[in-house]
Amino acid sequence: MLSKNLINLDELNKISDYQHFSDDLVDAILEEAGKIGSEVLDPCNLSGDHEGSKRLDSGEVRTPKGYKEAYESLRDGGWFGLEAKEQYGGQQIPVTLSAAVNEIWHSSNMSLALCHLLTQGLIYALQKSASDDQKNFYVPKLASGEWTGTMNLTEPQAGTDLSSIKTKAVKENGHYKISGQKIYITYGEHDLSENIIHLVLARTPDAPEGNKGISVFIVPKFIPNEDGSLGEKNDVSCLSIEKKLGVKGSPTAVLQFGDNGGAIGYLVGEENQGLNIMFEMMNHARFSVGVQGLAVSERAYQQSKMYAFDRVQGIPIDGNKGDPIIDHPDVLRLASTMKSEVEAMRALAIYGGFALDMTKSSQNEYWETKSSLMIPIIKGWLTERSLEITSNAIQIHGGMGFIEETGIAQHYRDARILPIYEGTTAIQANDLVFRKTLRDNGKAITELVEEINSEISEISNSGNEVLKNLCEKMTQSL
Numbered sequence: 001m002l003s004k005n006l007i008n009l010d011e012l013n014k015i016s017d018y019q020h021f022s023d024d025l026v027d028a029i030l031e032e033a034g035k036i037g038s039e040v041l042d043p044c045n046l047s048g049d050h051e052g053s054k055r056l057d058s059g060e061v062r063t064p065k066g067y068k069e070a071y072e073s074l075r076d077g078g079w080f081g082l083e084a085k086e087q088y089g090g091q092q093i094p095v096t097l098s099a100a101v102n103e104i105w106h107s108s109n110m111s112l113a114l115c116h117l118l119t120q121g122l123i124y125a126l127q128k129s130a131s132d133d134q135k136n137f138y139v140p141k142l143a144s145g146e147w148t149g150t151m152n153l154t155e156p157q158a159g160t161d162l163s164s165i166k167t168k169a170v171k172e173n174g175h176y177k178i179s180g181q182k183i184y185i186t187y188g189e190h191d192l193s194e195n196i197i198h199l200v201l202a203r204t205p206d207a208p209e210g211n212k213g214i215s216v217f218i219v220p221k222f223i224p225n226e227d228g229s230l231g232e233k234n235d236v237s238c239l240s241i242e243k244k245l246g247v248k249g250s251p252t253a254v255l256q257f258g259d260n261g262g263a264i265g266y267l268v269g270e271e272n273q274g275l276n277i278m279f280e281m282m283n284h285a286r287f288s289v290g291v292q293g294l295a296v297s298e299r300a301y302q303q304s305k306m307y308a309f310d311r312v313q314g315i316p317i318d319g320n321k322g323d324p325i326i327d328h329p330d331v332l333r334l335a336s337t338m339k340s341e342v343e344a345m346r347a348l349a350i351y352g353g354f355a356l357d358m359t360k361s362s363q364n365e366y367w368e369t370k371s372s373l374m375i376p377i378i379k380g381w382l383t384e385r386s387l388e389i390t391s392n393a394i395q396i397h398g399g400m401g402f403i404e405e406t407g408i409a410q411h412y413r414d415a416r417i418l419p420i421y422e423g424t425t426a427i428q429a430n431d432l433v434f435r436k437t438l439r440d441n442g443k444a445i446t447e448l449v450e451e452i453n454s455e456i457s458e459i460s461n462s463g464n465e466v467l468k469n470l471c472e473k474m475t476q477s478l
């Protein structure tokens with residue numbers, strides 16, 4: 001799967017963090033992740049979608065039947081520490097490999113795997129930007145799965161445009177009192193872990209207007225004691241959870257901070273640096289959402305293929321009575337287009353993960369540029385393609401695709417959020433064109449096209465002409 005033609009795995013071993021990385025480790029982790037996917041996550045996927053998460057009158061949230069047991073299997077297997085550093089109890093595996101694990105899990109149960117995705121993102125952000133004390137205190141609990149993480153950006157008036165965030169943070173006795181409302185918070189409240197660590201964007205009273213005045217805070221659901229045991233409940237409540245088109249098992253919460261004097265929050269980094277820090281987490285999350293696009297497409301393809309080889313209807317041209325629908329050229333066209341696109345998506349995701357890992361290498365400048373160029377492409381393209389691929393999966397199923405019990409409709413509904421959250425496709429396009437292309441006068445994108453061109457000339461087959469023409473067109477438009 002992690003083809004040596006696509007990336008050079010040996011390069012990862014040269015990075016001090018990944019010296020323990022080996023082909024055997026890849027095989028062992030992927031095999032085990034596959035078992036968890038099919039034996040633990042998948043069994044509560046469709047039922048979880050139909051049941052959904054529910055908020056009780058007490059404000060507590062109950063995830064669907066089977067989620068808690070599945071979560072506990074992930075936690076007990078040490079899977080929450082996949083990317084966390086060894087010093088915090090993690091397994092410190094490269095993103096290249098964790099992306100492959102995430103593909104399997106999001107294929108199996110996207111709603112449940114979202115909890116893991118957000119926690120990985122929080123670990124990533126804290127490891128990069130938090131103080132040593134904060135890292136030592138929070139990361140081990142997140143890496144062990146005892147606590148989970150969330151990302152609190154969105155407010156009713158501040159979606160794409162975070163400059164209009166209103167949540168307040170007032171300094172008091174060495175911490176901050178947070179007040180305001182956040183909406184659409186994935187796993188903002190749930191019953192899977194003993195504590196939830198919210199990473200919250202807010203403004204201090206004298207902060208400058210707009211993006212430059214945003215700070216970021218750790219706001220735990222239960223305020224931990226110094227020894228890590230749970231103390232009092234913080235002033236955060238779940239007002240409601242949303243009824244949604246897809247990812248219904250995953251609770252999407254409206255959170256109210258500070259109705260009773262202010263939720264206690266701890267500043268990460270410096271005041272007014274919040275957006276930069278949150279971007280660390282968002283970049284990781286944007287990459288992971290791209291992987292979700294791949295995952296749901298792979299699942300839709302696998303189910304469609306099985307159905308197309310099983311379902312008999314009509315007599316295919318050049319076929320016989322009783323042949324399955326895969327022998328109809330149009331069904332074959334749909335299925336083979338799905339397959340080839342999924343493979344291209346996977347190649348891009350693995351390469352993107354590798355680029356992120358290589359930012360820790362001695363050529364970090366080159367790979368920083370490359371990975372930041374790739375992220376909007378991966379997030380934008382993989383998620384947009386997943387819409388058509390999951391739609392084609394319904395088409396292959398005919399009427400059965402539209403009926404909920406086959407489960408294929410769930411993938412179509414689940415995929416629909418992917419081009420929206422973590423920055424809509426329009427925002428990925430803005431990022432790619434303005435920040436990643438115009439800002440350096442097209443240097444990074446030109447280098448990428450040149451690399452593609454030089455690879456094309458190394459291999460020769462008829463398909464290369466198409467790619468070559470595309471590269472030429474792209475170079476002309478730069």
Ligand SMILES: Cc1cc2nc3c(=O)[nH]c(=O)nc-3n(C[C@H](O)[C@H](O)[C@H](O)COP(=O)(O)OP(=O)(O)OC[C@H]3O[C@@H](n4cnc5c(N)ncnc54)[C@H](O)[C@@H]3O)c2cc1C
Binds near residue numbers: 427
């Ligand atoms: C299921 C779900 C889970 C979510 N989870 C989280 C979470 O965990 N944490 C969190 O903080 N948020 C979360 N969100 C919020 C999500 O990130 C936002 O919905 C998303 O960023 C878009 O913001 P918006 O909904 O306000 O849309 P708007 O910003 O109102 O955008 C509406 C339309 O206008 C377009 N648009 C807006 N500005 C521009 C622009 N500058 N250029 C071009 N087009 C533009 C958009 O592309 C879009 O098509 C979640 C949302 C959902 C539905």
